[in-house]
Amino acid sequence: AEPKTEILEATTRVKVTTEMVLAYIDSYKAIAKKNMVQYGIPSSICLGQGILESGAGTGPLSAIANNHFGIKCHQDWSGPSVKHDDDAAQECFRKYNQASESYNDHALFLKNRRWYQPLFKLEKDDYKSWAQGLKDAGYATDVAYPTKLIGLIERYQLQKYDAEVLGKEYVPMVVTSNENKPSVAEPSADLHEVIK
DSSP states (O other): OOOEEEEEESSSEEEEHHHHHHHHHHHHHEEEEEEEHHHHOHHHHHHHHHHHHHHTSHHHHHHOOOOSSBOOOOOOOSOOOOEOOSSSEEEEEEEOOOOOHHHHHHHHHHHHHHHGGGGGOTTTTHHHHHHHHHHTTTSOOOOHHHHHHHHHHHTTTTTHHHHHHOOOOOOOOOOOTTTTSSSSSOOOOTOOOOOO
């Protein structure tokens, strides 16, 4: 049987299988947990954004630039960069030597910008408020961004890593499928993530 695929709206629409997403989580869960300890960003949010923005590591930006969070150059970036079509043609995106640098830069990006400061007052395992807060602070233009992010976190049980860092017991969620609800895996083609 064909493996079930889902569409992830990274900087380009990519099809991924559950196996690809699980392999991605396995590769980056340790750094997501380390960043949660060091910077206070929930592992679930870090991994969820990584999956969504990089197409579970298969999108072009992550492939050519190790950029897993779609972070653009901005004025404060003096490092290497690549050009990639996003909202406008040939926009400047940050390029990293390895994916771990992208994860660390993502943490610093949120930590060092004042409009993300309200996020750090939230509970460390309140991924729903973090997801909404990221959208409210301008991380993404897609109105469905929080829904997509929360959907990924819950489908892949990423809250487990928050619980591990906080030393709490993790109670697995039962994710029920609801046929009438639009799938978070099928974003509309004209909307995608952008970093302000």
